[in-house]
Amino acid sequence: MPTETINSPADLELERAGFYWRARGDLRALSSRALDEAGFANAFSTRAGGVSPFPENDLNLAGFDEDAAENIHENRRRFLSLLEGDWKLEACWQVHGTQVRVARSTEEPAPDAVGESERCDALTTDLRRVLLGVKTADCVPVLLGDAPTGACAAVHAGWRGTSRSIVARALERMKDEYGTRAQDVVASVGPAALSCCYEVGAEVCEVFKENFAAGADSLFTPTRDGHALVDLHEANRRQLVAAGVRAENITLAPLCTMCRTDLFFSYRREKKVHGRTGRLLGVVGRR
Numbered sequence: 001m002p003t004e005t006i007n008s009p010a011d012l013e014l015e016r017a018g019f020y021w022r023a024r025g026d027l028r029a030l031s032s033r034a035l036d037e038a039g040f041a042n043a044f045s046t047r048a049g050g051v052s053p054f055p056e057n058d059l060n061l062a063g064f065d066e067d068a069a070e071n072i073h074e075n076r077r078r079f080l081s082l083l084e085g086d087w088k089l090e091a092c093w094q095v096h097g098t099q100v101r102v103a104r105s106t107e108e109p110a111p112d113a114v115g116e117s118e119r120c121d122a123l124t125t126d127l128r129r130v131l132l133g134v135k136t137a138d139c140v141p142v143l144l145g146d147a148p149t150g151a152c153a154a155v156h157a158g159w160r161g162t163s164r165s166i167v168a169r170a171l172e173r174m175k176d177e178y179g180t181r182a183q184d185v186v187a188s189v190g191p192a193a194l195s196c197c198y199e200v201g202a203e204v205c206e207v208f209k210e211n212f213a214a215g216a217d218s219l220f221t222p223t224r225d226g227h228a229l230v231d232l233h234e235a236n237r238r239q240l241v242a243a244g245v246r247a248e249n250i251t252l253a254p255l256c257t258m259c260r261t262d263l264f265f266s267y268r269r270e271k272k273v274h275g276r277t278g279r280l281l282g283v284v285g286r287r
């Protein structure tokens with residue numbers, strides 16, 4: 001397994017949080033030990049080690065309207081090479097909704113499927129060697145694995161998806177399709193815009209108060225008038241616990257995409273400056 005020596009204080013913090021780096025050359029991705037141990041290959045990508053001009057040598061893994069398809073395919077090939085064996089990647093056209101798609105076939109996608117035209121924000125399967133992927137650049141990627149049934153899920157949870165409890169909907173779908181019990185699920189929440197940086201307006205606070213169970217206020221830290229910092233990691237963690245996932249089975253990557261634009265793409269930091277930004281992938285699959 002291509003892993004790097006853990007040797008800096010930041011890496012020790014990651015190690016304590018239950019993560020380690022997979023790396024080869026400039027390429028690196030973050031993996032959850034608990035998901036590995038439950039039988040699920042998994043990785044959260046970084047921007048390092050690719051071929052896209054964002055501005056250079058960036059590992060952009062999606063966004064066919066903003067990058068050349070050959071760049072994205074080469075970057076995906078490199079990223080997937082960090083995981084052992086052959087995998088078929090399944091992704092979708094994300095729309096900040098709450099649809100959960102079940103990946104049922106290992107058939108190769110049609111050649112024109114590069115746009116990942118099915119609209120959904122979470123994917124689940126129990127098929128082996130199928131890698132479920134969600135694209136993010138500040139939104140929260142959540143990966144779920146259920147060892148007893150072999151089912152897993154990848155969830156894209158921005159503020160809209162989080163406010164509508166998309167992780168709970170993904171768990172519900174795993175239960176319906178595969179008989180998953182929440183207490184068996186291991187969850188890993190990846191790098192995202194965290195509460196140090198992610199400021200939202202009053203309309204977002206209002207949506208959370210309407211859609212979120214009691215305690216929405218404690219997810220917000222007021223800043224300037226009509227604005228607050230929101231903690232989407234904590235919001236997703238609470239939803240997982242409320243759905244029956246054991247707190248000790250949930251790991252949160254202590255990395256903020258807005259603080260660490262050296263490592264990650266950040267829509268909020270980069271879109272204004274460059275007019276575009278790359279996309280990260282969070283992936284999980286049954287070995």
Ligand SMILES: [Zn+2]
Pocket residue numbers: 193194195196197198256257258259260
């Ligand atoms: Zn930050």
